[in-house]
Each structure stands twice: as C-alpha cells, then as structure tokens.
Amino acid sequence: MKKPLEKTLIILSILFGVYTILGQTDMLKMYNIPTTANEPGIKLNSKILVSNLVDYENGDFVCYGYKNEMLEKHIRIHRLLGKANDIIEIKDGILYLNEQDFDENMELQHFYSIDFEKFQELLSKGVITKDVQGFRKDGKMMVILLDKIAEQNGLSNLIKVEPKNQADNTIKEIYTQNWNMDNFGPLKVPQGKCFVIGDNRHNSEDSRYIGLINESDIVGTVVKKL
Template sequence: MKDKEFFKKFREYAFYIILAIGLALVCRSYVFARTDVIGSSMQPTFNDKDVIFMEKISTETGHINRGEVVVFNSHDENEDNYIKRVIGIAGDKIEIKSGEVYLNGKVLTESYLPEEVVTEANSAVAEYVVPEGYIFVLGDNRKNSTDSRIIGPVNLKDVKGHVILRVYPFKNINYFK
C-alpha cells in the first residue's frame, strides 16, 4: 500500500517539476532573459559587467520604440550581442551634424546623456534613412561605440530583447522603460 502511495506522490511531483521546467524554458525563450553588459559603449547608462534583464515580447511582435535600449546580434566574427539605444525606427531620417543628432529634421533631446557629449559621424555618411524592418541604434558612450554609424541599421530580426531591468550591481538596480 505504501509503495502505491509513494509512486502516486512521485508521479505528481515529477509532473509539477516537469511543468515548472517547461514554463521556465518558455519564459526564457519568449518572455524574459538575463544577460551581462560587456564593454563601455553604453556608459554612463550601463557599465561593464552590469547584469540586466530584457523582455522579448516586443521583439517577437516587432514593436520597438525610440529611446529603448535593446540587445541584438551583431553578426561580427564572434557573434557578439551588442547593447545600444534605439534612435530611429523605419522611415526615420537621422542626421549627425555639428555634434548633434537630428531626428526627422529636429535636434534630438537626449536627457540620458551628459551635456558635454558630442556625437560625431563615424564615416563619410552623416545622413541615414532607416529602412522598413530595421532600427538605427547608438551607444550612449558616443566616442567608444560600434553602432549604426559604423555597422548600419539593425535588422529587427536580430534584436534579442528590450532592456527593462538592471539587477547588478545592487546599488544601481533600476527599471527602464
């Protein structure tokens, strides 16, 4: 009798454990993911070794907004993931001149940057039109960032997620829209 009860309880617990693992995998694949910031291209917003969480639903639906910070596959030789800020979406015209970023003809207000930051065009091209299905991204550390000024617009299919939370270092825990 005890063996029957034991196996019944065992099957019940096994079911719940498998269900929990399945839900965790679904959440990891389609809802939330943890990643680490590598490098200084997003300073002062993010620093090297910051631990962040990103939501993936907006990338699955293709709904990315200007000003959001996203993680995407760079397709460089190491298949590194880059973290950058979305400056322009499909149809936007981006110009970089006189150290300023212009979005659709107007100077972009970038309150997340220190006042002394100057944005230079990193190539001969200083004017970009964002094609359909792409976004234009810049690192907050404009002097040390491999971003759309160099690699061009980022395909929405390469975006892994939108950063929503920094959890480490603990003194800098912060929520991002």
Template sequence: MKNWVRNNKGFLAFLVLFGVFRTAVADWNPIPSASMHPNLLEGDVVLVNRLAFDLKVPLTDVVLAHLGEPHRGDIVTFRSPRDRTLLIKRVVALPGDVVEMRNERLYINGRGADYRVLEQSVDSIGGTAMPTVQLAESWDGKAAQPRRHIQIIPDVTAPRTFGPVTVPQGEYLMLGDNRDNSADSRVIGLVPRKLLVGRAERVLVSADYQGNWMPRTERFGMSLYRQD
C-alpha cells in the same frame, strides 16, 4: 544511462523549461562594456523582455507572431548584423525616419534634439582617464516623456557627424548612450527587425567587478526609463 535519465527526470525537465523560458519569454544579460554609460555600467545584469517584439519558437529565432513594435528610446538587445554578437543599444531611428548627426547633435526628421548638461566627470578609455560630459537628451520636446542621459568624450576621435540617412522599412538605427565610445549603427550598420532579441527593462543586480566586486545595491531593480 537510462537509469540516470529516469532518476533525474525532474532535473532534466527543469533544464528544458529553463531554456525555453530564457529563449522565448525573458532573459537576463550582463553588461560587458562601457558603450551604454552613464545608464548601464559594467557589472549590471539587465532583465530583457523577449516577448516585447516577437513570439519565437523556443530555442530558435523563428518568428511565430509580431507582438509589438520598438519605440524610439527603447534599450534593446539584438544580434549584430556584422557577426551576430549579442549587443545592447538604444533605438534612435525607426523605419521611415530621416536621421543625421551634426557635430554630436542628433536630428530626427529635420528636428534637432535638445540637450541639458548634467555633470562633468571622468571615464576610463582603454585604461586612460578621460574627461566626459553627461547630457540629458530629449528628442520630442515633451517634458512628460522619459529623457535619455548620454555621455560624450570631447578628447577622443569619434564619428560625430553622419547622414542624412533614411531608415528602410524593417530596419532600425541604434546608438550607444556613450556616444563617443560605442560600436553601434555607425560601425555595424542598420539592424533588421529579425535580429532584435528583446527590450531591456531594468537592472536586476549590479556589482563593481572592475573594482572590489562590491554589490551596487542602489542599482538593484532600477528602471532603465527614468523621468527627469
């Protein structure tokens, strides 16, 4: 065993550094579900900046320093407060915000989001093709800010109304962009800051693993924060 370790010191050092990099600096995560349609697709692999919010002890969740704050509209990875599953959703409400949803329309601090229809399409829900509507959602009314593209599925049962809820300090309300097909804060509750992992920045690579496994080269390197 000692000889094996001695002969493979370089490889072992690489594994340690690789683990440190992925747990403390940056990571890449595959998208396993449809909860972030239309912006993220199954088969996308996203780059996650793990230094966006906190500096942590490598290979642990121990926070050494706060490096930044989540912003409304960020796509983030985090551990579910229910079972610690790694999830990816969009930050919708920040600490101190009063948020509610009325028949699918979001209200933040009393101001309703604005929507513009992009297209009507079809998506698969449990193997069944369902009609969908894709919308551009703007929460601040400023054209210079990136807009969020969301998807609604009129013919399914979903929690389209909730609140108003005041988000406590140190917690965040997360929603999936596929609003009617996402187990987000409406199901798992608010997300404490200590469970945040990082900010998703862009799609690294993508392949249609539910179809013919062909690479979706048009998505390679795609930023997750588009301008309309």
C-alpha cells in the same frame, strides 16, 4: 523525505522549468553587460532583463544578433534611435531624430580634451577616478566624461567633436558619404532596418560603424536594469 522538503523541491523544479522556458523563448532573459558602450545608461558589468513580449520604440535599449567576418553571431545591446522611414542626422555631436533634438534631455558621454593639470585636479577632487577611459595626446588628456560632469566643471567647450566633412574611413566604406561619428547623415532608415547607437557616443561600435541592423535581428527590449 519530509513533506515540507518535498514541496520545496517541487516549487524549485517548477521555477527552474519556467525560467528555462522563458529564457529559451526570449520571453524573459538575463544578460551580463561586458562593455561601456551604453554608459551611463547601462553600466559595465551590470545585468539587464530583456523580453520579446514588449514592443520597442525609439529611445529603448534593444538586444539584437550581430556577426561579421571576424566574430560569430552574438548579442549586442544599443539604444534604438531610428526605425523605418525615420530620418537620422548627427550635427556637431548632437543627434536629431526626424529633425528633433533627441539628445536634449539625455545623459550621455563624450571625449573631452583637457590639460593634464586640469586632469590631475579632477582626479584629486574625486570628480573622476583613475580607471576613467582616456589617453594622452599632444600634451592633452582625451578623457571620456559624462556631459553633466563636464558642464559642472566648466569643460563643456572642450568636447572633442570631429569636424564636418572630415570623413571616417569606416563610416565612408559603409555609407559612401564623407561622414564621421559627430557629423552623420541625414539618413532615411529603409524598411526592415533600424539605427542603433550607444550612449557612450565616442566609444561605441554601433550603426555608425557597423551599418543599419535588420529589424528581424532584434531579439527583445530591455525591460529592467539590475
């Protein structure tokens, strides 16, 4: 075997060993994204690098272990928006962290209720594509749109916001309050717990629906989107 080939194999073996160790210890690990829950922040079918060496702060995407009666433990990814003693409140679809509007400079997605004719117009202009998330209801199209796209097309007033005190049964079962995904809280995060939420606010199974997560279940912070 020629020496250059020997050196190449040695280097590859070392790199593979380092990568394996990093992955097994969660020092640096790659994950594929199978969900739209965090769009536009993290795209469906994209990849991310996660590390447990980086401290997480409110606003960071974190990975955490989750399981329930139907699903074995698996890794989920959401944006961290509440640690111990933080106060979370969502009012008319806007999230407030410690009474400050956290959503003001965020790029988010919500459901919008638009006329079918307008929907067809947006399709023809290429503003949205045929694979857009949505469905037809009562003669309208309920469509997930980027808030900035909605604003650019004069649709901001058509955002679908659940009225206050219209309880979501799943949320009520967890928090024993008449809350829903758009009007939630105020809630003070207890010690050892965290509140996580998806950027795709109307299509994300996050702390609103699964409860607060254990801080000890967080396995790392997203450090790179690929």
